[in-house]
Each structure stands twice: as C-alpha cells, then as structure tokens.
Amino acid sequence: MHTRDKLKQTALALFAQHGYEGTSLAQIAAETGIKKPSIYNHFPNKAALFLAIFEEVESGIVALIDDSLTRSHDLPTRERLERLIRSCATFIRREHQGVFYKRYLLFPPTDVATQVAAISNDNERRINAHLHVLFEDGRQAGELRALPEAQFIAAFYCLMDGLFAENFYYDADTFERRLEGAWAVFWAGLEA
Structure with missing residues (x-):
C-alpha cells in the first residue's frame, strides 16, 4: 500500500475514534510509521488530509x-x-467509515465545514439521481403507489438515518431484526 493510502487509512480510523480536533498529524504519522514532516509530501495540512478522506468516503x-x-x-x-x-x-x-461519515456530516470541523457541505451536497445530488431512477422505474412498473418523489427520497434518508442511530445502540443480531422490521413498514408505505 502506498504511503498516501496508508495515511488516509490511519487518519480515517483516528478521526473516527478521536475526532478531528483530538487527532494530531504527529499521531497519524506515528501510527503510519513515518515522521510527521513526511506527511507534507502527500498533504499540505491536516485539513487537506481530512477532506481527501471525506471525499473518498462520500464517493464510496x-x-x-x-x-x-x-x-x-x-x-x-x-x-x-x-x-x-x-x-x-x-x-x-463498517467500523470506521460509518462512524466517520455520520460524525462529520453532522459535526464537520469548523475550518472545513464549507467544503464538507459542498462535497456532501454534490454527492446527495448524485444519490438523488439514482433514487429518482429507482422511483420512476417502480412507478412505471406499477410497483410503487402514487406519492410524490420528494416524499420517497425523504423517507429513504430518514430510514437510513434511523438505521445509523440504531447501529450505535444494538449488537449485530438486534440491528438485523430492527432492520427487518423497519424495512417491512417502509415497504408497506410504498407498495402499490
């Protein structure tokens, strides 16, 4: 694995675990097995490293x-x-990616909040385009009841946000049972 990728992987775990403010470049370097000045060969500063990770997670x-x-x-x-x-x-x-994603979507570091919002908004538009196609396909096939597309998309995001919260409260088996129950109710509200 290339040093740049190792830095991102290490920083992802540390940012998820300790927060942006609680993670130093010195920690990231030590965990990666390099000296702190070597980070600057790959990223100009901590904010740039963070944004590279955030963009990668969002794109993922x-x-x-x-x-x-x-x-x-x-x-x-x-x-x-x-x-x-x-x-x-x-x-x-996923241990680090899921936590990192929601943590910084909800509470972005102040010095990169504008960039985080821009990345998130761009990716939300891309996700909405996928959801639009799914919704239209379902409507045309007569599988989804008549409801506004905006409601479908909002309900999808609410379900995903709820599942994210459930992930912190429950073990894998309980989470799976709750996912099954939430899915059944979600689909019942959509089915034609």
Missing part, C-alpha cells in the same frame, strides 16, 4: 449505491430497494 457511498442498483437492475423494485438499503446498512456497520 455513491459508488455503493450505483453498484447495488446496477447489479439489481432486472429485479422487481422491492428487491432492488431492499438490496440498496442492506448495502447502505452494511456501510453503516
């Missing part, structure tokens, strides 16, 4: 959604949507 979510919907393209809407939600739930349960 979009890629995950794209992959899930592409792989399930020929399936009925119910199965496509359930697979999508399960893929997102798997991401949420």
